[in-house]
Amino acid sequence: xxxxxxxxxxxxEEITVVPRKRWFHxxxxxxxxxxxxxxxxxxxxxxxxxxxxxxxxxxxxxELAQFPPTFFPQEWMFSNYAATLDAAPFGLYFRxxxxxxxxxxxxxxxLGSMAGYALARIYFKGREAIFLAFIAMLMIPTYTKIVPxxxxxxxxxxxxxxxxxxxxxxxxxxxxxxxxxPGGLSASAIFLFRQFYLSLPKDLEEAARIDGLxxxxxxxxxxxxxxxxxxxxxxxxxxxxxWNNFLWPLLVTTSSDLRVIQVGLAVFQxxxxxxxxxxxxxxxxxxxxxxVLFIFAQKYFIQGFTNAGIK
Amino acid sequence: xxxxxxxxxxxxxxxxxxxxxxxxxxxxxxISTAExxxxxxxxxxxxxxxxxxxxxxxxxxxxxxxxxxxDYGIFxxxxxxxxxxxxxxxxxxxxxxxxxxxxxxxxxxxxxSMAVAVVVAVLLNQxxxxxKFYRTAFFLPQVTATVAxxxxxxxxFNPQYGLLNxxxxxxGLPGQAWLVDPKWALPAVILVGAWQGIxxxxxxxxxxxxxxxxxxxxxxxxxxxxxxxxxxxxxxxxLKPATFFVFIISIIGAFQVFDQIYVLTDGGPANATxxxxxxxxxxxxxxxxxxxxxxQSVVLFAFLLFVTLISRRVTxxxx
Numbered sequence: 001x002x003x004x005x006x007x008x009x010x011x012x013e014e015i016t017v018v019p020r021k022r023w024f025h026x027x028x029x030x031x032x033x034x035x036x037x038x039x040x041x042x043x044x045x046x047x048x049x050x051x052x053x054x055x056x057x058x059x060x061x062x063e064l065a066q067f068p069p070t071f072f073p074q075e076w077m078f079s080n081y082a083a084t085l086d087a088a089p090f091g092l093y094f095r096x097x098x099x100x101x102x103x104x105x106x107x108x109x110x111l112g113s114m115a116g117y118a119l120a121r122i123y124f125k126g127r128e129a130i131f132l133a134f135i136a137m138l139m140i141p142t143y144t145k146i147v148p149x150x151x152x153x154x155x156x157x158x159x160x161x162x163x164x165x166x167x168x169x170x171x172x173x174x175x176x177x178x179x180x181x182p183g184g185l186s187a188s189a190i191f192l193f194r195q196f197y198l199s200l201p202k203d204l205e206e207a208a209r210i211d212g213l214x215x216x217x218x219x220x221x222x223x224x225x226x227x228x229x230x231x232x233x234x235x236x237x238x239x240x241x242x243w244n245n246f247l248w249p250l251l252v253t254t255s256s257d258l259r260v261i262q263v264g265l266a267v268f269q270x271x272x273x274x275x276x277x278x279x280x281x282x283x284x285x286x287x288x289x290x291x292v293l294f295i296f297a298q299k300y301f302i303q304g305f306t307n308a309g310i311k
Numbered sequence: 312x313x314x315x316x317x318x319x320x321x322x323x324x325x326x327x328x329x330x331x332x333x334x335x336x337x338x339x340x341x342i343s344t345a346e347x348x349x350x351x352x353x354x355x356x357x358x359x360x361x362x363x364x365x366x367x368x369x370x371x372x373x374x375x376x377x378x379x380x381x382d383y384g385i386f387x388x389x390x391x392x393x394x395x396x397x398x399x400x401x402x403x404x405x406x407x408x409x410x411x412x413x414x415x416x417x418x419x420x421x422x423x424s425m426a427v428a429v430v431v432a433v434l435l436n437q438x439x440x441x442x443k444f445y446r447t448a449f450f451l452p453q454v455t456a457t458v459a460x461x462x463x464x465x466x467x468f469n470p471q472y473g474l475l476n477x478x479x480x481x482x483g484l485p486g487q488a489w490l491v492d493p494k495w496a497l498p499a500v501i502l503v504g505a506w507q508g509i510x511x512x513x514x515x516x517x518x519x520x521x522x523x524x525x526x527x528x529x530x531x532x533x534x535x536x537x538x539x540x541x542x543x544x545x546x547x548x549x550l551k552p553a554t555f556f557v558f559i560i561s562i563i564g565a566f567q568v569f570d571q572i573y574v575l576t577d578g579g580p581a582n583a584t585x586x587x588x589x590x591x592x593x594x595x596x597x598x599x600x601x602x603x604x605x606x607q608s609v610v611l612f613a614f615l616l617f618v619t620l621i622s623r624r625v626t627x628x629x630x
Contacts, residue, residue, distance in 0.1 A: 001564035003453070006511060009560060010518075031538075035434050036441065042431060043448035046506070050451065052474055053463045068477040115360035122353030130361060137368045139619075141567055143588050144612045147378065147595050147604050148371035154385070185363045209345070215352035244456035246570050251596060262458040266574060269462060276466055286459045294454040295447060301454065302514060 003301075004237045008138055008188040011195050050287070057081070057281035064276050077277070084281040089256065093264035094285060100179050100249075100260060101242040107184035108238045109231055116193025117219050121205065131194070137187040142247070150251055153178045178252040179260070183242060189234050196230035197223060232300045240290055240301075261286045379606035384599050396606035406607065409578075409585045412497060416586065417565040420504040425557060428509050432516035433546060446513075453510035461574035464503045465490070468575070490576050493583040500584050503571050508564070512557045519553035520546070552626075559622050563615050587611045 056064070057080055059073045085091055118124070119131050153172040156162060161169025172178040200223055208218045224231070246262040253259060259267065265282055294301055342350075379396055381389035400406050431449055435442050452460060467474045468489040476486030489499040523546065531541050569588040572578060578585035578593070585593075587607065595604030 001560055001567065003511070006560050010515065010556065032437070032439060035437055036439060039431070039434055039439070039441070039445045042427075043445050046448045046451060046509070048474075049460065049463045049467060049506075050455075052467060056466060064472060067472055068480065069472055069474060111359045111363070114356040118353040118356040122349055122356075124350040124353040127353070130357065133369070134364060137364055137372075140368060140372055141563065141612060141615055143567060143569075143591050143608045144375050145368060145371040146591070147601055147608065148374035149367060150595070151374070151385075151601065152366070152371065182367045185360060187364055187368065190360055190364075215349050216356075219356070240454055244458075246456065246458045246573075247592075262456050265458055265462055269465070269574070276469075276472075279462060280466065283459045283462045287455045290455050291451065294451065298443075298447065301450075 002188070002237075002241050004186060004188040004192065004234070004241065005138060007237070008191040008195075011192070050291070053280050053283055053287065057084075057277055057284050059277055061275070061277060080277050080281050081285075084278040084285075087275070087278050088264060088268050088282065089259075090261065090264060090282050090285055092257070093259050093261040096179075096258060097243055097261040097286075100183075101239045103180050104184055104242040105235045105238045107180075108186070108189045109235050111185050112189040112234065113193045113224060113227075113231065114219065115190045116195075117197050117223060119190070119194040120197035121223070122215065134187045134190055138191060146247070146251070149182055149248075153182070153252055172252070174253050174255055174258060176258065179249060179258065183245065183248060186238075189238060192234050193227075193230065196227045200226055229300065229303065232297065233303045236293065236297055236300050240293070243290060375605045375608055375612075378602050379609045381602040381605075382600075383602040383605075385601060389602065392602070396603050397610075400603070400606055400610065405582050405585065406587075406590050408582050409587050409590045410610075412584060413566055413568070413586045413588075415497065416501055416504060416568060417562055419501045420508055420565050421558065421561040423505045424508040425512055425554070425561065427505075428512035428557070429516050429550065429554075431509065432513050432520055433542065435513070435517060436520045446517075449513050450510035452507040457507065457570035458574055460507060461503065461571040464499075464571070465575055468499055491580055493580045496576055496580055496583045500568075500571060500575055503575070504565065504568060507571075508561065512561065515553055515557050516550065519550050523549045555622060555626055559619060562618050566611065566615055566618075587614075 055071070055073060058076050058078065059070070059080075060075060060077050063070060063074055119127060119134075154170065155166030156171035156177070157164050157166045159169070159177065160171045160173060160175060162171050163169075172181075204222055205218055208222055213222075244262065245260075246266070249258075249260045250263050250266070253263070261282075265279070265286055268282055269279055378389060380391060380393055382392045382395070383389035431445075435445055439445075470476060470486065470488040470491065473486075473489075475489065479486050487495045489495050527545050527549075528541060531545060536544065567588055568586055569592065572584055572586055572589050573592075576584040578589045588611065591604045591607045591611065594600045594607060
């Protein structure tokens with residue numbers, strides 16, 4: 001269950017709220033202190049694994065072989081990171097993940113916003129049917145699609161040595177196509193965009209039409225600039241989902257050149273006698289971009305559960 | 312899924328609800344050239360998405376159902392074998408165990424993280440200075456990759472040098488060979504699942520909490536109700552719709568657990584942690600039995616559909 005899907009479902013179930021500017025019933029004094037203690041303990045439980053990951057990545061092998069383990073490194077081994085990059089091409093994996101996530105985000109924002117706009121603001125024959133079909137597709141679990149998706153990729157006609165019927169070669173397997181095209185768009189993104197466009201007033205388009213603007217210009221110059229926060233939300237969620245994706249890249253790529261960072265970690269870990277300090281350094285590299293992105297763009301991640309910023 | 316939309320008619324109050332068509336058609340008879348142009352533009356805008364969703368979602372779903380009745384190993388054409396896959400699957404001890412494990416995993420992760428999430432959400436709703444920090448801390452595991460997180464837990468669970476055993480020994484409990492001991496492997500996986508799943512549930516609960524009318528609490532305070540009393544008499548009932556929603560998406564999510572199994576245990580030891588998704592993966596990409604994998608994923612889908620329909624029924628009756 002990915003975040004965009006959950007968001008889309010939350011909206012469709014009308015579990016949306018208009019957040020208040022202020023929080024109510026302020027806890028005071030002893031009560032507040034107790035709550036703070038409880039929440040601090042909870043937060044520590046949530047954060048310790050992340051902290052442990054970073055600390056482990058900065059220890060020496062000798063130190064990692066101690067029991068009980070030391071908490072802080074006796075000697076901060078920042079050189080572990082350079083050694084990790086030598087041990088496995090994490091820099092390349094990182095770049096691949098970044099390219100794929102960026103491309104997915106771009107395709108989703110462009111095509112998803114167009115589709116969402118059309119569903120929200122233009123009446124054409126068959127619109128309702130298409131919309132309901134998208135809603136149904138939203139509900140399909142990944143594993144109910146994965147086998148045929150793989151087969152589609154393998155038998156893609158005229159690619160990778162395949163003939164017109166898709167026989168004889170490897171199709172899109174182990175190519176950028178397989179990594180970029182199938183995951184490039186999702187029904188949940190379209191649904192979210194539609195919802196954001198629906199929230200805008202109608203008189204803008206009427207005025208624009210009187211001025212003789214075409215539909216594409218109304219879409220790109222009038223309405224889309226108004227939903228910038230929504231674009232940020234969908235874009236960030238798409239990026240995050242793509243960056244964290246594991247199963248699909250694992251299935252469709254084998255060569256190291258196309259490996260994404262999550263698969264790179266798994267491959268690295270399966271090598272004999274795991275070098276924990278290197279594995280944790282790689283894991284830190286795979287995790288930090290999302291953590292930073294989330295901390296700086298929290299507002300957008302959380303939007304959509306709360307409809308803020310589009311009202 | 313959503314409110315079913317009535318066909319927009321002239322004079323219908325459009326935009327009364329969020330989920331309603333925003334533009335009603337003009338008269339049925341003559342459509343102006345401008346209107347024709349608009350419709351063409353609409354079609355142009357939606358066509359790429361229709362093609363993409365059709366090719367990568369609709370066709371695969373139909374194909375999954377078709378393939379589930381075939382014997383298909385990629386190299387030869389699919390052979391129609393009716394229900395043989397299903398019969399074999401339900402006679403297969405490992406697959407039955409994976410169903411059991413999946414249900415057991417769901418049974419533990421969903422209520423535990425829901426309970427924690429609701430408590431955290433209520434506490435976060437008290438207007439504390441540090442609430443933004445707390446919210447970030449609880450939500451962080453949700454935005455980072457499950458694979459990466461599982462790597463860290465793999466290290467924490469390490470029987471020789473792991474953090475968890477060190478902490479247990481500090482408080483005088485024996486350490487365990489977490490992921491290699493059939494008795495402890497599934498609980499360990501459950502722990503990771505529950506830990507990771509708190510964030511999103513907390514967020515939905517916070518949204519729902521901010522929607523509760525404050526005057527209810529004020530009235531209760533005037534009647535001299537305690538905080539605990541207010542929680543059970545006002546907060547819990549008012550959170551019912553959100554709870555249902557969280558419950559459904561959590562079950563759907565829990566049934567699709569895969570990444571952490573792949574990293575932590577590979578379904579072992581002795582199939583103690585294999586899940587339905589993992590069996591689909593094994594059938595399809597290790598044994599190359601595409602028909603069997605499809606049949607297994609159909610069963611997974613049936614489970615989820617069943618859960619969704621049941622909960623819809625219950626919600627409807629509530630209303």
